[in-house]
Amino acid sequence: MHKPFSTEPTGPAETIESIGTMGIAELTETEPIATTGIIEPTETEPTGTTGITQIIETYSPEETFALGEQIGGQCRPGQIYTLTGDLGVGKTVFTQGVARGLGITETVSSPTFTILQVYEGGRLPFYHFDVYRIADVEEMEEIGYEDCFYGEGVCLIEWADLIREILPEHYCRIVIEKEPEKGFDYRRIRIEER
Ligand code: ADP
Numbered sequence: 340m341h342k343p344f345s346t347e348p349t350g351p352a353e354t355i356e357s358i359g360t361m362g363i364a365e366l367t368e369t370e371p372i373a374t375t376g377i378i379e380p381t382e383t384e385p386t387g388t389t390g391i392t393q394i395i396e397t398y399s400p401e402e403t404f405a406l407g408e409q410i411g412g413q414c415r416p417g418q419i420y421t422l423t424g425d426l427g428v429g430k431t432v433f434t435q436g437v438a439r440g441l442g443i444t445e446t447v448s449s450p451t452f453t454i455l456q457v458y459e460g461g462r463l464p465f466y467h468f469d470v471y472r473i474a475d476v477e478e479m480e481e482i483g484y485e486d487c488f489y490g491e492g493v494c495l496i497e498w499a500d501l502i503r504e505i506l507p508e509h510y511c512r513i514v515i516e517k518e519p520e521k522g523f524d525y526r527r528i529r530i531e532e533r
Pocket residue numbers: 397398399400401402403404424425426427428429430431432433449523524525526
């Protein structure tokens with residue numbers, strides 16, 4: 340089985356935890372995937388998941404940033420993260436954390452008019468894609484995405500569902516969701532190794 344993502348001992352296939360002061364969340368609050376340890380492949384999503392999923396709950400932007408920073412501190416050359424979630428959910432906050440974890444001091448923002456922003460100042464090159472405005476995957480070819488995906492840096496792709504057909508077999512999928520009944524600043528962050 341490939342282990343493209345984790346440098347840590349994985350422990351149980353499913354863990355749920357909170358960052359910061361909130362303590363350990365109740366396992367009973369999670370969806371079925373969090374108790375089976377197996378993600379059911381669907382028709383629209385690539386198969387080949389390792390079945391390792393973590394669910395992390397954050398209660399502030401700082402906690403989401405800290406999670407990104409922790410991941411950025413651990414990530415290795417060639418790793419690819421996809422980031423999925425509605426506008427304003429915290430994808431950029433998370434990305435800024437990853438950049439900080441990689442030792443990048445430059446300001447990281449959502450690349451509004453460019454698909455790709457490259458940051459060279461950290462421990463590894465950081466390729467930040469935001470494909471929200473992409474019309475055709477050919478645009479990815481034009482910017483030479485393969486050199487990033489299959490290079491020595493770390494890729495993070497916002498709105499990656501729009502370029503699903505060119506995603507590699509293995510990557511780490513991160514989904515951020517709100518849950519209004521848990522408060523305005525609550526975010527549920529699912530990290531799936533595929
Ligand atoms: P996206 O890139 O997904 O469109 P942003 O990261 O730009 O979203 O914005 C997220 C907004 O939500 C920010 O204003 C941030 O302060 C706020 N926010 C509130 N709670 C959280 C949280 N737990 N995690 C991340 N962002 C949060």
